[in-house]
Amino acid sequence: MRMLSTRGVAPPASISDAIAAGLAPDGGLYMPESLPTFAPTDFDDDATLAQVAKHLLQPFFAGDALERELDAICDTAFAIEPPLRAFGESGDFILELFHGATAAFKDYGAGFLAAALAALPRGNKPLTIIVATSGDTGAAVGAAFHRKPGVRVAILYPDGRVSPRQAHQLGCFGDNVRAFRVAGSFDDCQRLVKTLLSDAAFKQEVPLGSANSISLGRLLPQMAYYAHASLAHSRATGRSLNFVVPTGNLGNAMACFLARRMSLPIGRIVLANNANDVLAKFFAGDDYAPQSSLSTLANAMDVGAPNNFERLQWLEPDATALRTQLSAESVDDDEIRDTIVDAFQRHGETICPHTACAVRVLQRLRAEGVEGVEGDWAVVSTAHPAKFPEVVEPLIGREVPLPPALAAMLERPSHAQALADDAGALRAILHD
Template identity: 50%
Template sequence: MRYRSTRGHAPLVSADQALRAGVAPDGGLYLPQTLPQFEPNAFAEDQDLGALAGRLLRPFFADSALADSLPGICASAFDFPLPLVTPDPAEPGLQVLELFHGPTGAFKDFGARFLFRAFDAIANPDNPITVLAATSGDTGGAVGCAAEGARHARAVILFPKGRISAFQERQLCCWRDPVTALRVNDDFDACQRLVKTAFADKALSARHGLSSANSISIGRLLPQMAYWAQASLEIFARTGTRPGLVVPTGNLGNGFAALLARACGLPIGPVVLATNANATLSDWHASGQYTARQSIATLANAMDVGAPSNFERLSGFGADLVEDVVRVDDAAIRQRIVSTHAASGYIACPHTATALEAYARMAPARRAERVWIAAATAHPCKFADAVEPLIGQRLTPPPSLAEVLQRPVRLTDIAARLDELAAQLEPGRAG
């Protein structure tokens, strides 16, 4: 398997080279040159997620330095529950895939844990890796947790000042070496631009072995296919019908992973993207014209993206594969959290609520055509300040999230400038 750049001006590379580079030399994003095709019966019914992921990802890592390590990486990375639940017994056609049972309470644990295990397998003391990760909320926590204690890779996490929840900020800044948290005095898009600028500086990138853990890295997207595969296979085996997916998305990583899984033959029906009030994707879907813009702050802050990086992948892959894009503003998010809890007792984080609202807006006949799977992307305790007043009760964090509150915090403030980031990358500063 070889990987190509979306911009078409970079050499083909192996999977491990694509993971290590993060971004292609021409500034493009890596995609598999070809896609393997699977039949549903290629996967055993009783396979746990680690075994299923190893089977699904095997062709993507063929002939790479990670081929032999892949089964162990998957087994180690995906060792936590992945429940598919019915939040409201009165609405059995709606299933919620809870992606927040990993150590940092967010779906980003899947990709981050896979990626850092892969990095430790391909890096060495003489050729280490520095992972730059811009985060709008949950990526950084997952990256920090996955990187803590890594032997040959360090993580430098950039996040926007004043744009994430108090708990998210604490979770970004509580990890020990080799992890550094940088609070950027700007928005997420500025953090993302700063990371891309650092990659474009060839001398800086080579000096520090820069790589990415954002969804611009193909190493983040590929493992995310696994949970969509497992959930869709379960519903397909039960009903004989391909389930539809409702995917909360900001930078388009989670949504693109679902489309990638479907393109590989997994039994997935229509894919609906749910966004917050940031209108870039919904306007594109309505008009056919893509216009990046400044992000705006919302209650679902991990999706506060005005220039989603993975649109570059989507536009060259098959943008017509997206069934719909539903924009959900803060008022509707709040109301959906309230109404869902009142109807069934189920507690949704603001991002999950965008998916539930997108489902609720479907015509009844469309909902009845198939089972729909909505992704629950983060534990509601990560947004307790927003959720608790709406449902009128205190939330109890799971042990992994409660432990974050006991850890000391380490962070450095910087401006959104390459020279300030470069200074933090020098030995003795980051990590």
């Protein structure tokens, strides 16, 4: 299957080439030329997450150099089954995506991308993966690529705008993984990444790739856990599963949207923003208007210019039609705090600030009696609460136990290099 740029200028690419490049040469984002459709019964023989992923992704890799590697890649990336379990008192569910190496949902996509790139032939020069992070992406990418031969990783994060434990994770790898604390916002980090990825001359000297949700190698695999959860629910109940997805850069929610477009048994999709409400405003009827990002308790969603909105517009250029297919709500910091307290006191659940945004949105929709809110709903839990002790622990009045993998990371020394918000400075560093 061919991959096309959302901007329509770059020539079509194979999925291998699209994954290796990250960003299309015209600055656009790669998208599949078409989306396959499935019936739920197509997956009757696929019980595990890895099995569902192989079946779901195979049409995109058909005839590609990576096709014969796909099964092994999926076995590696999707070894951990994400629990879909009961949550609260209203018959709701929670999809826990934080049981991987860095306690965040991005471990799945990063693991897939690392395994895919390892299977592709390389030139004599190392490939430099450059990634912007608002907290969780960088650690997942660092863990996936740590000590992988022929690959270097440069993690860019906004200085002072990630949690202390996130910052420690970002700088704890060493070896082929370097962390840079940028004097700016996540949007500034993202702009630096896109500037370098669009610099054809520099890429001739320093081969570059991306591990943000810019990359199809990150985005497409994330469809798998939505397919797996919705299929399991459909088999058990005969009903579709609706999702509330916390989102900042729109990659995780975009994966859910694509899975539904491929006819998986997914019902409504509601996006949960923090106070960075660009998407909430758009889906309420305003023009799409990127803005400077705000610092919030749900810092991994502190994005004012969501990259993947370009993909949404490419799939559905008509804004009115798009607003019939998705909706979005924003949640401020006070509501995040209240929801964390409420979840713990009423249900004994400890949730991270990002998950709290999704929980609050579902509560709000139910309280307002919004049409179509009936049915079976799952909130998507994107990170372990132990990554945010300075937020969560004072609210619930107790310590959040560390998952073993996160505890091991926090025991390592950590270092991040200061970096100005300047593409020339980054080029000079990566040229060494």
